[in-house]
Amino acid sequence: MENQQVWFVTGASKGLGLVLVQQLLKAGHQVAATSRTKQDLITATGSEQSENFLPLEVTLTNEESVKNAISATVAKFTKIDVVVNNAGYGQVGTLEELSDSEARRNFDVNVFGSLNVIRYVMPHFRAQHSGKIFNIASVGGFFGNFPGWGIYCATKFAVAGFTESLAAEVKPFGISATVVYPGYFRTNFLSKESLTVPANPIPEYTEVRAGQEAHENEINGNQAGDPEKGAEVLIRIASEQNVPVHLFLGQDAYDMAALKIKTIESDLENWKDLATSTNFDN
Template sequence: MDNQQVWFVTGASKGLGLTLTQQLLAAGHKVAATSRTVNALTGAVGISASENFLPLEVTLTDEESVKLAILKALEAFGKLDVVVNNAGYGHFGTLEELTDKESRQNFDINVFGSLNVIRQVMPYLRAQRSGKIFNISSIGGYTANFAGWGIYCATKFAVAGFTEALAAEAKSFGISATVVYPGYFRTSFLTKESMIGPAYSIAAYEDARASQQAHANDINGNQAGDPEKGVAVLIEVAAQTEVPVHLFLGQDAYDLAAMKIDVIQQDLESWKTLATATDFDT
């Protein structure tokens, strides 16, 4: 197990990313952390740049900005041990409500932002033949049975998909890839500052409106997950020699995953005879 690691964390100015950065620094790890503005990042973390902390202003949708940030991290710390693609935001709205522009913007950050980081960091991890990549998805990246969360869940399903592929591609270089599926944690994720709604709402979607109101008024501030405990698990997992490809985080994430598995198992068995009669006759 590593005693001190060099971490690269995106979306570090709030939520799980902020808590992770603070815990890492308190434990003596080195952290290159990114946010859209350095002032927001240093203000949230509570310190400016130091021997162990490199705050970086990055536009994740700009690959040159990402490339420069990784170069600065390597110049400062000499290597990278753990990369956490945490940046992302929730965009609520039914598939009919959200415009093409709104949907693509959510994918740009939640999916392509992480791919930009992976594309730029892999050459260095391959050269050192080591490294761990954690891509933060959501339990909504495993089960999407929530009215009004289709596009957001689709972005998180994409994160799960490319992480599985990355795990296979990177394994021979001594690099691991893990998709993290957090449940509900008591962060700023569901606040008005972090959760975006549709520009155009359709009143007929009563279930979606009820879900939107429930998340804003009832769930927000009452999430069962403790962010401090959640990131402590992530840090402990990252210290292990062998790490999982799939990491479900929180009891609610485990419960929802089990429900999805049961539904799939039931569908498989119910339709097995018909759905498997597809091979050429021999």
């Protein structure tokens, strides 16, 4: 295959990651895919380890596990061209009701897991003077007006922030980094195995509980985004020489980003005179 690439995809046993891996294998790419359980990954993809497929059982919060997975991928395929940091989970709960451990756990997986992958793949990318990194955030990593999703949004804002810095850091080496902000896609993200609820909910947050119930019972299964089309977009962009730093995936993500930008522009102009009066010479 003339344009065959080697992909490393985390969180590949379900959701967008699973669809992406299935499409990549069908297109003839070589894929290393990770999940917490190797058998779940093999069952979900319908593929055993083969010439083009390397299923890996990885604990992303464990540096040694990540390091070994990267090494195994390079040993099998000789290189890695594209990394997709897709693994993560949703955490519902207000800032008041979520415990420190609940919040830190979400950051451990959604933020530090991706940083572990980046840390161990970068030496290979720098050596080959090429590579593309796609960090899957969420539209909630740009537009945070979701009551009850503050910690989750914070993890995804973190992903957006470090991806911007990463893009600047690695550009001199011919490497790109893109933060992907998916909107609502029809995956199992809102199902019980992917969405964690607060251990000690506070009854007074009636609006948040209503929103939580809506996400679990009304929005779940009725999302407008087609994960097959989402995966196609990622594969297409990975084949381009010049890729965006920011990719808003889905019409809803685009619309929410546009609304956020309009709000920021309004605040900038409405408070410009006061906010810019802080220099010594003013």
